[in-house]
Amino acid sequence: MNPLRSEDETREKRKMDKKKKAGLAVLIIIALYVAASIFFQYHYFIGTKVNGYSCAFRSVSKAKELIKKDVKSYKITIKERDKKKESISSSQVKLAFKDDGKLENIKAGQKGYAWITALFQSQNYKDAITLTVDNDAFNDTYKNLNAFNKDMVIAPVDAYSTYDAASNSYSIVPEVYGNTVKRKQFKPILKEAILNMERSIDIEKKDCYKNPVYKKDTAEVIVANKTLNQYVQETITYDFDDRTEEVNAKKLSKWLYETDKHEVKVHSEMVAKYIKNLAKKYDTVGVKRHFKSICGNDVEVSGGTYGWKIDQEAETANLIKVIKQGKSVKRKPEYAHRAKSRKKFDIGNTYVEVSLGEQHMWFYKNGKTLVSTDVVTGDISKGHGTPTGVYYILYKTTDYTLTGQGYASHVDYWLPFIQIGVGIHDSSWRGSYGGGIFTYDGSHGCVNTPRSAVQKIYNNIESTYPVVVHW
Numbered sequence: 311m312n313p314l315r316s317e318d319e320t321r322e323k324r325k326m327d328k329k330k331k332a333g334l335a336v337l338i339i340i341a342l343y344v345a346a347s348i349f350f351q352y353h354y355f356i357g358t359k360v361n362g363y364s365c366a367f368r369s370v371s372k373a374k375e376l377i378k379k380d381v382k383s384y385k386i387t388i389k390e391r392d393k394k395k396e397s398i399s400s401s402q403v404k405l406a407f408k409d410d411g412k413l414e415n416i417k418a419g420q421k422g423y424a425w426i427t428a429l430f431q432s433q434n435y436k437d438a439i440t441l442t443v444d445n446d447a448f449n450d451t452y453k454n455l456n457a458f459n460k461d462m463v464i465a466p467v468d469a470y471s472t473y474d475a476a477s478n479s480y481s482i483v484p485e486v487y488g489n490t491v492k493r494k495q496f497k498p499i500l501k502e503a504i505l506n507m508e509r510s511i512d513i514e515k516k517d518c519y520k521n522p523v524y525k526k527d528t529a530e531v532i533v534a535n536k537t538l539n540q541y542v543q544e545t546i547t548y549d550f551d552d553r554t555e556e557v558n559a560k561k562l563s564k565w566l567y568e569t570d571k572h573e574v575k576v577h578s579e580m581v582a583k584y585i586k587n588l589a590k591k592y593d594t595v596g597v598k599r600h601f602k603s604i605c606g607n608d609v610e611v612s613g614g615t616y617g618w619k620i621d622q623e624a625e626t627a628n629l630i631k632v633i634k635q636g637k638s639v640k641r642k643p644e645y646a647h648r649a650k651s652r653k654k655f656d657i658g659n660t661y662v663e664v665s666l667g668e669q670h671m672w673f674y675k676n677g678k679t680l681v682s683t684d685v686v687t688g689d690i691s692k693g694h695g696t697p698t699g700v701y702y703i704l705y706k707t708t709d710y711t712l713t714g715q716g717y718a719s720h721v722d723y724w725l726p727f728i729q730i731g732v733g734i735h736d737s738s739w740r741g742s743y744g745g746g747i748f749t750y751d752g753s754h755g756c757v758n759t760p761r762s763a764v765q766k767i768y769n770n771i772e773s774t775y776p777v778v779v780h781w
Contacts, residue, residue, distance in 0.1 A: 343426075351422030358433040360416060361507070366433075370413050377439060378407050386504055389512040390457055391489045391519065402451045403504060404444035412438050441505045448501060457491050457513070464488035468524040468572075471535045473542070473563040480538040482531060485522035492518045530572040537574045538566055540636040546629070547640040550592055551652035557584075562633065576633055582626045588643070589620040594656050595647055599700060601655060603780075604663050604672040604679055611780040614699025615728070617656060619647035649702070650775060657700065661776040662734065662767065664757055666696060669744045671734075671757060673767045680770060683763035684744030686737070689752030696755050701727040701777045706768055710735075714754055722761060723768045727777040734777070736761040 354365040354373065363380070365373040384400040416435055420428075456462060467486035474481065496518035503511045513519060524531050546557040565580045594617030603609045624644040632639060642652075651658035659677040664670075666687055673681035688696035703725050710724035712735065719739070726733030737758035759767075 346425055347422040349422075350420065350425035352417075354417060355420050355425050355428035355433050357428055358416075358420070358435070360413065360435045361437070361439045363439075370417050373413055374407070374409065381405055381407050381441065381507070384507055386500075386508060387510040388455070388457070388500070389510060389514070391487070391514060394456070394489075396456050398451055398500075398504065403448040405504060406442050408440040408442050410440045412440060441507065443501065443504060448504075452497055452500065457489070458493065463490055465490050466520050466522040468522045468570075469526040469528065469531045470524075470568060470572075471531075471538050473538075475560065475563070478542055478559045480535055480542070482526050482535050484526045485524065487519070487521055490520040492520055524572055528572075534568050534572040534574050537636075538568075541566060541574070541633060543638075544633070544636055545638045546632055547638075548588065549640055549642050552654055553592075555588060555592075557629070557633075565633070576630045578626065578630060581629050581633075582622065585620065585622050585626045585629065585643075588625075589622055593617065593619050594649065595619045596699070599657070601657065603665065604674055604682075605665070605668070605670070607665075609778075609780050611698055611700060611778060613697070614701045614779075616700040616702040616776045617647065617649050618645060618652065620644065621646040648774075657776050657778065660771070661778060662703075662771070664696070664777065664779045665781070666698065666748070666779065667781045669746075669748060671759065671763075673771070675770055681763050681766050683760055686740060686743050686752055686758040687748045688732075688755040689748060689750070691750050691752075694752060694754050696732065696753075696757065696779055697728060698779050698781065701779065703727055703771060703773045703775050703777060704729070704733075705773045706771070708768075712756070717754075723764045725764070725768060725771070728755075730755075732756055734759055734764055734767065736764045 353367055353369050354360075356366050358365045360373065360377075363373065363377055365376070368376065381400055384405060385397050387395055387397045389395055416438055420433075464486065466488040469485040470483055471480040472483050473479075491513060496513060496516065499516050499518065500511060542559040542562050544562070545559075548555040548557070561584070565577050565584075567575055567577060569575055595615065596613050597617065598610065598612035600608070600610050621644045624646075628641075628644055632641065649656045649658075650660070660675045661673075663672045663674065664685065664687065669685055669687065671681070671683055671685045672679055688694040704727060706723070706725045708723055710721050712719045712721060712724070712731070714731070719737075721735040721737070724733060724735045732755045734757045737753075738761065740758055743758070743760060
């Protein structure tokens with residue numbers, strides 16, 4: 311046998327074997343490809359994810375079973391403040407899978423013969439599943455969340471300033487975040503999360519809590535605190551000559567407040583009430599006065615027009631303005647009516663005193679009796695009695711004619727002290743004074759005085775000085 315021929319045959323046989331094997335491999339590959347193509351004609355490609363579900367190698371029906379099973383066991387956890395949690399299950403809101411053909415459409419788009427492309431292309435599908443909830447069930451479940459339980463809900467509170475009497479200062483109370491949910495805002499967000507089958511939702515991260523607007527480090531809060539502290543350091547002293555009234559920190563702290571925008575304001579009605587009480591205490595027009603008469607008798611008289619009267623409206627505005635200046639001051643109130651003296655005994659030491667009972671008049675100047683004379687006052691038998699009270703000289707004039715119903719009398723000196731025409735004047739038509747003349751032949755209300763006496767009073771008194779008329 312030729313050894314060379316035998317070697318060639320062996321080599322040729324090997325080549326044929328390789329070709330057969332290669333052909334067989336190709337046939338196997340083709341068969342596998344075809345088989346895979348047939349398989350993937352009815353099943354999802356490798357790596358297929360639908361709304362996060364791994365549907366690779368699954369048929370549409372099996373994918374639906376997977377989704378329905380998961381929907382049935384679905385639960386979302388709601389993360390709340392203070393590490394609180396609560397959950398909603400699919401059964402509570404009647405979450406359901408809606409078979410609307412989307413899964414079929416996905417599969418139809420995956421041609422079986424193109425299965426190999428899935429090895430190189432993403433097969434991740436989103437918004438490919440339609441879920442529904444029963445609106446009534448969802449609304450009822452939402453309404454009854456623990457997050458809305460009124461016994462558990464804490465409202466947010468802005469930072470604010472509070473007064474401490476011991477230190478006479480305001481300090482800032484930090485804000486409170488609370489746990490009040492923005493219900494209208496959170497509702498659609500939660501619903502969307504359920505429909506997307508999210509496993510948890512954080513109310514804080516969704517910015518669905520009502521938070522305080524002003525915090526302890528907010529500029530407006532800091533400025534308001536500084537202003538309040540400035541105001542309570544001041545003392546406002548009212549000067550009433552021999553008496554004073556003090557508006558101190560204790561009072562001021564009750565009058566001050568912050569608006570919602572942390573502007574410092576003064577309670578005007580509280581200030582008005584304070585001024586009203588101040589007027590009640592220190593106004594003297596018409597008040598009952600007790601003092602000792604020039605002749606030594608104890609006198610009690612009330613009524614009249616003389617005295618002090620605070621202009622309450624004007625002084626309320628003034629006091630608020632002074633408070634806002636933030637400085638300690640000593641001031642006198644705004645008056646609607648003034649008297650000659652601001653001391654407790656505001657009649658002072660220069661005044662005219664008329665005793666109706668004694669039918670006598672004194673003029674007291676700078677602490678000394680300058681005139682003492684009998685007079686005739688209003689005729690009480692005719693209802694013309696001279697009114698009692700503490701009045702003041704309205705003005706003074708000479709060469710004056712007094713007129714009234716049925717009379718016209720000339721006088722040399724006229725000092726009226728009541729607007730209706732009652733005053734002190736000389737009376738040349740009278741020959742005598744004092745006694746009981748006023749009970750049957752008195753004046754029309756004026757104080758009839760001897761000429762020399764009224765002249766002396768006229769020359770030593772000015773308008774606004776008091777006239778005290780009493781029994």
